Amino acid sequence: MKNATAAAGAFRTKRSLNLINNRLFTAFVWGVSAAIVLFILALLYLILQKGLPSLTWDFILGLPSEIEEGGGIGPALFNSFYMLAISLLIAVPLGMAAGIYLAEFAPDNKLIGFVRICVEGLASVPSIIFGLFGIALFVEMFQIGLTIVGGAISLAFLNLPVMTRVTEESIRAVPQELKQASFALGATHLQTIRRVLIPTAISGLVTGICLIAGRAFGESAVIILTAGVTTSGEMWDFNLLSPGETLAVHLWYVQSEAIVPDAVAISDKAAAVLVFVILLFNIVFRIPLWIKERRSK
Structure with missing residues (x-):
């Protein structure tokens, strides 16, 4: 007791x-x-x-000034969106395709395991390494100089491993019961991927796109080495062979090299625009998910 x-x-x-x-x-x-x-x-x-x-519209859409105060960020801001769009058009489809292959089709052997290790390693490589690769490829091999196309493709290379890993993990996180149910109803593997796996994993995929979009928009090291620190001087320059200074690079240049009297004010406003746009990316990309969740309840 x-x-x-x-x-x-x-x-x-x-x-x-x-x-x-x-x-x-x-x-x-x-x-x-x-x-x-x-x-x-x-x-x-x-x-x-x-x-x-x-902030004023004259600053957002105005041309930068090298000597006089009152310059804007128009061409640099346009280049940021232009290069971001090109890099996403390359990185998102290729990264999703590679991630789906690794998750659904790749055999479970040592070679694929080594490929996964390489992808994870590339996802953590400093961005300046991709900038050096861009110089070797576009400046030295193809002899096209510091251009928008070189910077955009280098950004795509930078974000491709991240998108691949995010896609693979998102697809693997889908419950196997959903996949088996799709097969039981007579769907092919491709139909299962398109209509079951991707819609179910869309939240993780959107998160991955937000991550690489924000990283590309705020990247400076790759752009400095592959696209330069100047613009063509035109606001809406779609020429892929023009120099491609972005907003992040312009912010760095104003803080470190510029001799304009209002450099501090320009850097403060440019930093605010940069942060605001990155926050806006996350909100805009997630609006469809919020709408989908509300409809499903």
Whole structure:
């Protein structure tokens, strides 16, 4: 009887201790999460409050100035969107195709395992390495100089491993029951991928596209080495062989090399535009997902 009572008391004591530890750990996790969120919000506020209030359309669409104050970011902003669109047109289809192949068709052997290791390694390679590769390919081999097409394709190379890994993991995360049910209804493998796997994994795929879009839009090292630090001087220049300074590169140039009197004001406003556009990407890409979720409820 005494042994049973002692055991029950020890169990209650241990349970109470576990509850206390669980609450302490939960409080710690919430505290760390709240601190990170507050830090991010404070950083965004610090960047946006310096630049957004003084933004004007003349600055957003105006031509940059090398000497006089009052220059804009029009050509650099246009080049950012232009090169982003070209890089996404290359990286997204190829990355999704490679990820679907690795998830659905690739055999489980050492060669494919080595390929996955290589893809993961490329996804973590510093961007300047892809910039050096772009110089070797477009500047030295093809002799086309620092151009928009060279920068856009180099950005696509930079984001291709990331899109491949995100696609593979998103497809693998789809429950096998959905796939087997599709086969049981007579669907082919291609129909199952198109109508079951991709729609189910769309949230992960959109997240991957948001990641590579934000990375490409804010990238500077690759652009400096493959597209240059100047623009053609025209606002809407679609020539792929023109120099391709982007907004991120223009921000770096103004902060480090420019001699204009209002360099600090230009950098503050350019940084605000850069952050605002990247945040806008995440919202725009996720609107269809939010609409889909609301309709499915």
